Structure formats: C-alpha cells, structure tokens
Amino acid sequence: MPLAVLPVDLPDHAMHAMAQDTDGDGDDELIIASRQPAEDGPDGAVLTVVSFSSPSVVEDTDRISLGTRPMVWDGRFAADKNGLVSLTPRGVLVAQPNPMSALGPTTPRHGRLVYTLDGRPVLALWSDGSYGLYEVDGTPILRTPAPATGWVEGSDDAGGEGLNITLRQPGLVIGDVDGDGADEVLVPGPKELTGTGGSIDLPKRIVAKEGDDERWVTDVAWVDMNGDGKLDLVLSEMAGDGSFFGSTAEISWYTGTGSSFVLSGTLKTGTGSWEMFLRDVDGDGDPDLLVPQVDIGVTSLARGLMSKRIPVQISLYENTGGAFAEGRVVLQTSVDLDDPTTAWTADADLNGDGRSELVYIEGSQVIVRSLDGTELGRTHSLGSTELVTADVDGDGRREVFAWGEDRGVLITLE
Numbered sequence: 019m020p021l022a023v024l025p026v027d028l029p030d031h032a033m034h035a036m037a038q039d040t041d042g043d044g045d046d047e048l049i050i051a052s053r054q055p056a057e058d059g060p061d062g063a064v065l066t067v068v069s070f071s072s073p074s075v076v077e078d079t080d081r082i083s084l085g086t087r088p089m090v091w092d093g094r095f096a097a098d099k100n101g102l103v104s105l106t107p108r109g110v111l112v113a114q115p116n117p118m119s120a121l122g123p124t125t126p127r128h129g130r131l132v133y134t135l136d137g138r139p140v141l142a143l144w145s146d147g148s149y150g151l152y153e154v155d156g157t158p159i160l161r162t163p164a165p166a167t168g169w170v171e172g173s174d175d176a177g178g179e180g181l182n183i184t185l186r187q188p189g190l191v192i193g194d195v196d197g198d199g200a201d202e203v204l205v206p207g208p209k210e211l212t213g214t215g216g217s218i219d220l221p222k223r224i225v226a227k228e229g230d231d232e233r234w235v236t237d238v239a240w241v242d243m244n245g246d247g248k249l250d251l252v253l254s255e256m257a258g259d260g261s262f263f264g265s266t267a268e269i270s271w272y273t274g275t276g277s278s279f280v281l282s283g284t285l286k287t288g289t290g291s292w293e294m295f296l297r298d299v300d301g302d303g304d305p306d307l308l309v310p311q312v313d314i315g316v317t318s319l320a321r322g323l324m325s326k327r328i329p330v331q332i333s334l335y336e337n338t339g340g341a342f343a344e345g346r347v348v349l350q351t352s353v354d355l356d357d358p359t360t361a362w363t364a365d366a367d368l369n370g371d372g373r374s375e376l377v378y379i380e381g382s383q384v385i386v387r388s389l390d391g392t393e394l395g396r397t398h399s400l401g402s403t404e405l406v407t408a409d410v411d412g413d414g415r416r417e418v419f420a421w422g423e424d425r426g427v428l429i430t431l432e
Contacts, residue, residue: 020395020431020432021384021386021395021396021397021429021430021431021432022073022074022429022430022431022432023397023427023428023429024073024074024075024076024427024428024429024430025425025426025427026048026068026076026419026421026425026426026427026428027079027425027426028050028052028066028421028424028425028426029050029052029064029066029081030052030424031052031053031054031055032050032051032052032421032423032424033051033052033053034050034051034090035048035049035050035051035404035406035419035421035426036048036049036051036092036093036406037049037093037406037407037408037409037410037419038092038093038094040067040093040094040105043412044412045069045070045409045410045411045412046408046409046410046412047067047068047069047070047093047408047410048067048068048406048408048410048419048428049065049066049067049068049090049093049105050065050066050068050421050426051063051064051065051090052064052065052066054083056086059086060086061086062083062084062085062086063083063084063085063086063090064081064082064083064084065080065081065082065084065090065093065096065105066079066080066081066082067079067080067081067082067093067105069410070410070411070428071411072410072411073410073411073417073428073430074430082105084096093105094154095141104154104155104156133151133190133192134192134201135151135159135192135201135203136200136201138153139154140152140153140154140159140192141153141154142190142192144164144187144188144190147163147164147165147166148161148162148163148164149161149162149164149188149190149203149205151203160203160214162203162205162213162214163205163212164188164190164205165188166187166188167188188205188206189205189206189238190203190204190205191203191204191205191206191211191213191240191249192204193240193242193249194242194247194248194249195211195215195218195248195249195274195276196215196248196276196277197246197247197248197276199247202214202215202216203215204218206220206238207220218276218277218278218279219277219278219279220251220279221251221253221272221279221281223253223255223270223281224238224253234255234256235253235254235255236254236255236256236267236292236293237253237254237292237293237294238251238252238253238254239251239252239253239294239296240252241296241305242305243271243273243304243305243337243340243341244273244304244339244340245303245304245340248274248275248276249274250271250272250273250274250279250282250340251271251272251274251279252269252270252271252272252294252296252307253269253270253271253272254267254268254269254292254293254294254309255267255268255269255270256292266286266287267286267287267292267309267311268284268285268286268287269284269285269287269294269307269309269335269342270283270284270285271283271284271341271342273340282340282341283341283342285335285342285345287309287311287333287345292310293309293310294307294308294309295307295308295309295364296308297364297365297374298374299334299336299364299373299374299389300336300373300389301371301372301373302337304337304340305337306334306335306336306337306342307334307335307336307337307342307345308332308333308334308335308348308364309332309333309335309345310330310331310332310362311330311331311332311333312329312330329350329351330350330351330360331347331349331350331351332347332348332349332362332376333345333346333347333348334346334347334348334389348376348387348389348391349362349376349378349387351378351380360378360379360380361378361379361402361403361404361405361420362376362377362378362379362405363376363377363378363405363406363407363418364376364377364389365407365416366386366407366416366417366418367414367415367416368386368394368415368416368417368418368429368430368431369394369415369431370413370414370415373388373389374389375387375388375389375394376388376389377405377407377418377429378405379399379402379403379405379420381399382398382399383396383397383398383399384396384397384398384399384402384405384418384420384427384429386418386429386431394431395431397427397429399420399422400420400422400425400427401422401423401424401425402420402421402422402425402426402427403421403422403423404420404421404422405418405419405420406418406419406421407419408428410428415430417429417430418430
C-alpha cells in the first residue's frame with residue numbers, strides 16, 4: 019500500500035511534539051512546543067496547536083505564547099507565572115484554581131496528565147515532597163507524601179568550592195492493586211509501595227544491594243498481565259560481571275496478589291536492552307512485550323567500530339495466559355555510531371485491522387511494517403528524527419507524525 023504524506027509547517031526552534039484531544043471533540047490535535055529566543059533574559063516558550071479536518075487537510079493552527087516560565091503537560095496544561103493553566107480549543111490559557119498557584123518560581127514542581135483514575139483522566143502534580151491529584155478542571159482529589167531522592171556532593175573546581183545537588187522525582191503508580199474495582203494511588207519506595215492503598219512489599223530483587231554492581235534495574239512497568247483485575251509487575255534488568263560490555267538483559271514478571279508480588283517467570287534476551295514496551299500488538303486484549311535489543315558483546319562492538327554501524331533489533335514476546343512466550347525478531351536494523359539515535363513506534367494502527375504496525379526511521383526513510391514482517395509502505399523522512407502517533411479524525415486509526423528540527427509530515431496508509 020502506498021503512504022499518503024501531508025506536510026505540516028513547524029515553528030522555528032521546535033523542541034517537542036505531542037498529540038492530545040485538547041477540545042474534547044474526539045479528534046487529536048498536534049501540539050508542538052518551541053523555543054522563542056531572547057537577546058536579554060531567558061528564552062520564551064510557544065505552543066503551536068495544529069488541528070485537522072481530515073488526515074489530508076490542515077484545518078487550523080493556533081500559536082500560544084507561554085512566557086518564560088512554562089511547563090507543559092501532554093498538551094492540555096501548562097504552568098506559568100499564574101500557576102496551573104488549561105489550554106482551550108480557542109488557543110486561550112485559562113487559569114485553574116489549585117495550590118500550585120501560590121508556589122514560588124523556584125519551587126521544584128512537575129506534573130503530567132497521563133494517569134487514569136477510576137476510568138477518568140487526572141492531573142498529577144508533584145511539589146514539596148508530595149503528589150497532588152486534580153480533576154482536569156483543577157478540583158483537588160487528594161495528596162499523598164512522596165519524598166524525592168538525590169544527593170549532595172562538594173566540588174572544588176578552579177572557580178572555588180561549591181555544591182552539586184541532584185534531585186530525582188519519585189515515581190507514581192495508579193491502578194487497581196487489590197482487584198476490588200477501585201484504583202489505588204501508590205508511590206514506589208526502595209522496599210515497598212506506599213500511598214492511599216496502604217503498603218505492598220516489593221520483590222527483594224529490585225531492592226538495590228550495597229556493592230552489587232553485577233545486576234541493575236533498567237525499566238519497570240505495572241500492568242495486569244493475566245486479566246485478574248490486579249496490577250502485576252514487569253521488570254527489566256541488566257546482568258554482567260560489573261562491566262557494561264558483554265552484559266545481557268533479563269526480564270522478569272511478578273504476579274500481584276493484592277498484598278505482594280510473586281515471581282512467575284524470567285526470560286533472558288541474550289543481548290543488551292534498557293527499555294521494554296508493553297502493548298497489545300496482537301489484538302487479543304492482553305499486554306505483549308516489545309524489547310529493543312543491542313548486541314553489546316565485544317565482537318559486535320569491534321565490528322561496529324570498523325563499519326561505524328551497529329545492529330539493533332526489536333523482539334516481540336507475546337502474552338499467553340499471563341506469561342511471555344518465546345520471542346521473535348520483528349525488526350532488524352542498524353544505527354550509525356556517529357549518531358546512534360533512532361525512532362520507532364508500535365502505537366499506530368494505520369490500516370484499521372485492530373493490530374499495531376511497526377513504524378520506524380531508517381536512514382532517510384520512514385518505513386511501515388506489519389508485525390509479521392510485511393512492508394506496507396515507505397516514504398522519505400525529510401530529515402525527521404522523531405515519531406508521534408495521533409488519531410486526527412477520530413476514526414480509531416492512529417496516524418503517524420514524523421518530524422525534525424524544521425519540518426514535519428503526517429503519514430497515513432492510502
């Protein structure tokens with residue numbers, strides 16, 4: 019099938035793109051955050067909101083200035099000198115009353131609208147050692163303690179003594195942990211989950227041990243793997259002899275009992291991997307596992323130094339009754355060692371068959387493949403380095419927005 023491509027003008031100095039239904043009409047808009055350089059003082063930030071009448075027609079574009087102290091959450095919310103504000107479809111920022119408005123400009127704060135609480139979207143804000151949850155209209159729901167972690171170390175540079183301070187925001191889990199039909203809000207600590215749902219012990223393997231440099235956690239996911247209504251835990255770890263080179267990855271899954279997690283299985287990927295993506299790629303209603311993998315063995319790296327490219331593959335491990343089956347490679351590509359970044363997504367259903375397609379950038383091409391390996395189409399990337407999926411016409415099929423520093427294209431299957 020050929021790919022249809024719609025050019026989309028980007029603002030200068032584009033930094034980030036996202037898709038969000040900002041006006042509640044069932045269609046996604048594209049929101050591009052860009053930097054507005056200033057000769058004196060801090061740079062400003064601008065949101066450009068692009069709406070579509072169809073995947074082949076841009077309907078409208080709004081440009082909204084956020085001033086010099088903004089922070090954007092998934093396209094619908096921002097924070098400026100007035101506190102939390104909401105983006106309306108008319109391109110106006112409307113203030114929402116909440117405790118964030120009284121915080122000073124240097125107070126650490128973070129927020130995102132990526133959580134669903136009892137079936138509805140909620141906004142999570144972290145500040146001053148606590149998480150606050152709010153309805154999308156700004157109404158407070160609850161607060162729960164969530165201390166950050168970090169460290170302070172002295173420095174003795176040529177310019178004199180100083181302090182280096184590192185702050186790491188705590189994680190957050192929202193889901194039905196005990197299977198009672200109501201979501202709990204929990205904050206992961208070093209040994210347990212604590213929050214509105216009480217506390218649940220974490221597996222000992224993910225608790226860091228002093229001096230243990232042979233195994234380290236690289237990714238964690240909370241999903242219902244077996245369909246019993248309770249959250250389960252999936253964990254990715256790197257294992258080696260203390261050296262990054264030659265390390266391999268293991269992925270383990272733990273069944274949630276409502277009060278603890280029980281190890282149910284472990285798979286060894288055989289190559290290095292840092293991230294994992296749980297998606298229902300086969301349309302059967304349960305989360306499957308996609309893992310990008312790199313062979314970081316000494317031999318592979320030596321070959322890569324000669325060719326200036328290193329092989330990368332994405333493997334699929336299908337979920338069968340709450341366990342991951344033997345994996346198969348669904349994508350084999352390579353990346354340039356001088357610029358090792360690549361972009362891919364399995365969140366698009368371009369042909370409407372209820373299954374995800376794999377979309378990725380390889381060299382100067384954007385390529386679409388089904389997960390059985392069949393190529394569905396390709397087009398020139400036009401310098402794109404990032405991929406975002408969006409349903410711009412509300413038909414249930416997600417289009418792909420490929421973009422780079424100064425241009426973007428919306429890609430659909432004809």
